[in-house]
Amino acid sequence: MSNQSTLQAAPLGVRPVRAFADNYIWLIEAPGQPGSVVAVDPGEAGPVETELDRSGSRLAAILLTHHHPDHIGGVLRLLQRGRVPVIGPDDDRIAVRTRTVRDRERCELPELGLAFDILGVPGHTLSHIAFWGHGALFCGDTLFSAGCGRMFEGTPVQMHASLSRLKSLPPDTAVYCGHEYTAANLKFALAVEPENRDALDYQTRVRALREADAPTLPSLIGLERRVNPFLRCDVPVVRAAASARAGHPVEEAAEVFGVIRAWKDQFR
Numbered sequence: 051m052s053n054q055s056t057l058q059a060a061p062l063g064v065r066p067v068r069a070f071a072d073n074y075i076w077l078i079e080a081p082g083q084p085g086s087v088v089a090v091d092p093g094e095a096g097p098v099e100t101e102l103d104r105s106g107s108r109l110a111a112i113l114l115t116h117h118h119p120d121h122i123g124g125v126l127r128l129l130q131r132g133r134v135p136v137i138g139p140d141d142d143r144i145a146v147r148t149r150t151v152r153d154r155e156r157c158e159l160p161e162l163g164l165a166f167d168i169l170g171v172p173g174h175t176l177s178h179i180a181f182w183g184h185g186a187l188f189c190g191d192t193l194f195s196a197g198c199g200r201m202f203e204g205t206p207v208q209m210h211a212s213l214s215r216l217k218s219l220p221p222d223t224a225v226y227c228g229h230e231y232t233a234a235n236l237k238f239a240l241a242v243e244p245e246n247r248d249a250l251d252y253q254t255r256v257r258a259l260r261e262a263d264a265p266t267l268p269s270l271i272g273l274e275r276r277v278n279p280f281l282r283c284d285v286p287v288v289r290a291a292a293s294a295r296a297g298h299p300v301e302e303a304a305e306v307f308g309v310i311r312a313w314k315d316q317f318r
């Protein structure tokens with residue numbers, strides 16, 4: 051198994067494919083099969099097809115984090131290029147999937163030299179999952195850089211628990227989110243914590259990246275712990291901001307989360 055562990059230790063090659071206004075479809079280069087890639091959340095086929103043709107890559111599998119059309123809408127057309135496994139959560143709204151993975155399972159793609167741990171992360175949707183492996187996290191619309199997804203189906207307690215799980219991953223984990231929302235998220239993060247030095251420094255770097263039209267992703271779990279208010283519900287400054295917003299003392303971290311998530315929904 052020495053070959054296997056060498057593959058596991060190598061950093062993952064991942065490229066962004068832009069889709070719609072601000073989605074990223076991530077293409078993972080298969081360490082065990084050079085020239086093959088795995089697409090994460092292909093909401094649109096066209097941009098993926100263009101990148102496959104440009105790079106001469108072969109699509110070998112598709113990973114899906116949740117059922118929203120901007121994450122799964124391109125799957126059927128991509129399958130016309132050849133059948134590949136479509137791996138996603140247990141949800142009837144994802145009729146295109148060929149393999150179901152669940153919380154705490156391991157998703158192995160041995161021929162590609164890839165393996166991911168599945169994390170059930172309900173909140174944005176109830177069946178949302180994240181793929182974690184090779185030092186990388188593909189978390190769809192659950193965790194964004196300096197922010198998090200809207201709670202369309204889950205409760206604050208569920209979403210806070212999901213984010214707490216992601217927060218506990220190793221700090222050097224690369225975070226591949228589904229959208230380029232970092233700049234707007236940081237504006238809100240600084241409304242919650244105006245004095246957060248790390249968030250201010252990050253805002254400077256993010257502005258430079260966006261001016262160069264470059265992605266701000268992947269982020270790192272260690273950075274998110276320092277700048278993302280939704281991962282900082284146990285920090286006194288964030289708790290105080292939530293209490294001020296609510297107009298009464300808010301103590302529990304999940305409750306703090308609920309207040310700042312609702313605040314973000316109204317924030318312009």
Ligand SMILES: [Zn+2]
Nearest residue numbers: 116118174191
């Ligand atoms: Zn979504």
